[in-house]
Amino acid sequence: MKPDKRRAELRQRLLEAAEQKVAAEGLDALKARDMAATVGCSVGQIYNIYPDLDALILAVNGRTLEKLGAMVTSSKQTTAPSSPEEASAALVAQADAYLQFALNNRNRWQAIFQHRLATDKQQPDWYLELKEKLFSHVAAPLQILLPDMAVEDRARLGRSVFSTVHGVVSLGVEELLGRQSPAELAEQLEVVTGALVRGLQAPSS
Amino acid sequence: MKPDKRRAELRQRLLEAAEQKVAAEGLDALKARDMAATVGCSVGQIYNIYPDLDALILAVNGRTLEKLGAMVTSSKQTTAPSSPEEASAALVAQADAYLQFALNNRNRWQAIFQHRLATDKQQPDWYLELKEKLFSHVAAPLQILLPDMAVEDRARLGRSVFSTVHGVVSLGVEELLGRQSPAELAEQLEVVTGALVRGLQAPSS
DNA sequence: GCACCTGTTTGAACGCCGTTCAACATAAAA
DNA sequence: TTTTATGTTGAACGGCGTTCAAACAGGTGC
Numbered sequence: 064m065k066p067d068k069r070r071a072e073l074r075q076r077l078l079e080a081a082e083q084k085v086a087a088e089g090l091d092a093l094k095a096r097d098m099a100a101t102v103g104c105s106v107g108q109i110y111n112i113y114p115d116l117d118a119l120i121l122a123v124n125g126r127t128l129e130k131l132g133a134m135v136t137s138s139k140q141t142t143a144p145s146s147p148e149e150a151s152a153a154l155v156a157q158a159d160a161y162l163q164f165a166l167n168n169r170n171r172w173q174a175i176f177q178h179r180l181a182t183d184k185q186q187p188d189w190y191l192e193l194k195e196k197l198f199s200h201v202a203a204p205l206q207i208l209l210p211d212m213a214v215e216d217r218a219r220l221g222r223s224v225f226s227t228v229h230g231v232v233s234l235g236v237e238e239l240l241g242r243q244s245p246a247e248l249a250e251q252l253e254v255v256t257g258a259l260v261r262g263l264q265a266p267s268s
Numbered sequence: 269m270k271p272d273k274r275r276a277e278l279r280q281r282l283l284e285a286a287e288q289k290v291a292a293e294g295l296d297a298l299k300a301r302d303m304a305a306t307v308g309c310s311v312g313q314i315y316n317i318y319p320d321l322d323a324l325i326l327a328v329n330g331r332t333l334e335k336l337g338a339m340v341t342s343s344k345q346t347t348a349p350s351s352p353e354e355a356s357a358a359l360v361a362q363a364d365a366y367l368q369f370a371l372n373n374r375n376r377w378q379a380i381f382q383h384r385l386a387t388d389k390q391q392p393d394w395y396l397e398l399k400e401k402l403f404s405h406v407a408a409p410l411q412i413l414l415p416d417m418a419v420e421d422r423a424r425l426g427r428s429v430f431s432t433v434h435g436v437v438s439l440g441v442e443e444l445l446g447r448q449s450p451a452e453l454a455e456q457l458e459v460v461t462g463a464l465v466r467g468l469q470a471p472s473s
Numbered sequence: 474g475c476a477c478c479t480g481t482t483t484g485a486a487c488g489c490c491g492t493t494c495a496a497c498a499t500a501a502a503a
Numbered sequence: 504t505t506t507t508a509t510g511t512t513g514a515a516c517g518g519c520g521t522t523c524a525a526a527c528a529g530g531t532g533c
Contacts, residue, residue, distance in 0.1 A: 069510095091384075095491060105512045107493080116491070177384070179296075219448070223436055223456045227464075230435015231428055243424070251428045259432075259460065262467030274481095300520060310483045312522080321520070 074112050076102040081123050082171070090174040093120065120178050121190055127171045128193040134164045135200050150207035151260045157201060158228040158256040159249060165232050166245055176233065198222045208264060224259065231255055279317050281307045286328050287376070295379040298325065325383050326395055332376045333398040339369045340405050355412035356465045362406060363433040363461040364454060370437050371450055381438065403427045413469060429464065436460055 080101045084093050095116060099106045113119045138160030144150040165172045180186060202221030209217065235248045243251070285306045289298050300321055304311045318324045343365030349355040370377045385391060407426030414422065440453045448456070 089387075094489090096489090106491090107512055108510095110492070111511080179382070182294075219452075219456060220459070222439070223460045226435040226439040227432045227460055228435070229439060230431040230433070233438075234427070234431040234434060247424075251424060254425070255428045255432055255464070258467030258470075259464050260467065261470050262463030262465065265463075265466050265470060299518090301518090311520090312483055313481095315521070316482075 070112060073102060073104055073108065077109065077112060077119065078122050078126070081119050082126060085120075085123055085174050086168065086171050089170045090120065090177050093123075117178075117180060117184070120174070121187065123171075124175045124178060125190055125193055127168070127175055128190075128197060130168070131161070131164050131172070132193070132197050132200065135160050135197065139204070144204055144207050147208055147264065150204040151257075151264075153204040154201070154208075154224070154260050155253060155256050157204070158252055161228055162232050162235075162249055162252050165236050166248075169236065173236075198225050201225045208260070220263075227259060228252065228256060275317060278307060278309055278313065282314065282317060282324065283327050283331070286324050287331060290325075290328055290379050291373065291376050294375045295325065295382050298328075322383075322385060322389070325379070326392065328376075329380045329383060330395055330398055332373070332380055333395075333402060335373070336366070336369050336377070337398070337402050337405065340365050340402065344409070349409055349412050352413055352469065355409040356462075356469075358409040359406070359413075359429070359465050360458060360461050362409070363457055366433055367437050367440075367454055367457050370441050371453075374441060378441075403430050406430045413465070425468075432464060433457070433461060 077098060080098055081093055084098070084101075093116065095106050095109055098119075099109055109116075109119070113122070135157050138156045139153045144153045198218070198221050201224050202217050205212070205217050205221055205224070209220075212220070231252050232248075235243065235251070239245070239248070282303060285303055286298055289303070289306075298321070300311055300314055303324075304314055314321075314324070318327070340362050343361045344358045349358045403423070403426050406429050407422050410417070410422050410426055410429070414425075417425070436457050437453075440448065440456070444450070444453070
């Protein structure tokens with residue numbers, strides 16, 4: 064078999080093994096030696112395929128971002144909301160979809176925000192674009208909700224609304240055990256996103 | 269000198285050294301050997317004073333939470349807001365104070381949310397109380413804003429509002445370089461918190 | 474002074490980590 | 504077959520948190 068094909072296959076197997084490991088035991092459980100043993104190659108081979116473990120983690124997180132994006136997109140109750148009411152409902156539904164994804168894929172979702180590159184390295188372009196795509200999903204319903212807003216302002220606001228939802232989900236999921244149930248969390252999230260959307264429509268003081 | 273006194277002094281010196289290290293170079297730069305060298309003791313001595321490095325980190329983060337709490341508290345433009353308008357302004361001011369603290373103490377602030385205990389260990393009570401105190405600062409103005417709400421509901425909502433602000437600050441600070449300036453971030457935060465507060469007062473649909 | 478005991482302090486050593494690279498295997502060319 | 508180029512390997516390196524047998528210091532009785 065050609066070495067190129069071997070490498071491509073191994074690359075795929077490594078990614079799958081890494082995804083499963085992260086999903087099952089969290090980002091901290093991802094170890095080079097363990098991955099090598101799982102896919103049946105040497106430790107060194109990993110570094111022939113990925114420059115370092117960070118690259119493998121980014122590949123895993125990239126796939127998570129894709130799944131997350133698909134989830135949030137498919138949540139839009141109306142594929143193209145036309146009224147402010149529909150747009151509001153779509154935003155609240157997106158927030159709930161984000162929460163449900165975080166709850167159902169906790170380790171994978173946490174890995175996205177847990178992982179930190181060394182300060183001198185920076186996230187690759189394809190990864191940044193994936194995140195941007197996620198933000199833009201939020202900005203779309205905002206267009207119906209706030210039609211007079213400039214495009215770049217709406218993009219910024221989309222990021223902020225996403226951040227808002229992320230904050231509630233993030234701190235909520237992190238101390239799930241002992242304090243609040245998933246149902247209570249979903250309720251709180253709906254209260255907050257609902258209020259935020261109403262407030263954005265209301266005239267500013 | 270009595271060993272007890274020596275230990276107490278060393279405990280203090282270790283905490284200060286750890287704080288400075290985290291503030292200057294971030295949580296990841298905190299190493300046992302380095303701390304020992306800085307305060308002039310052996311590595312082992314650290315483990316006679318703190319059970320492990322997690323405990324030292326929690327001590328550092330505890331002090332950060334205290335400073336943060338003081339900052340947010342002192343931000344209340346009116347020490348005891350009496351009108352809904354004052355309460356709204358107080359909440360927006362608190363959010364801005366939170367942002368300013370995060371910007372001015374980035375590494376220390378990041379350390380709070382970056383640090384993760386092993387899943388089998390859990391945060392000590394005094395640490396949880398510090399966080400609870402922070403949330404309660406938000407809940408206080410909510411009392412004027414939503415006087416009819418039950419106490420425990422208000423506490424929950426306080427946590428959610430805090431989470432909201434935290435989300436915007438968190439994702440905002442993490443990609444500060446290249447995209448948005450601190451001023452833009454502050455503006456975005458004000459837009460979001462303002463809208464949220466307005467929405468909470470408006471009748472729910 | 475010395476010997477004894479008791480609690481404290483020490484830093485080499487352990488196990489685990491990401492990463493490297495001289496040595497080895499394999500395939501292609503001569 | 505021999506030589507060359509290319510791909511693969513896993514022991515070894517440096518660094519990490521943590522431990523614990525051994526060295527140490529302080530007090531007590533002689």
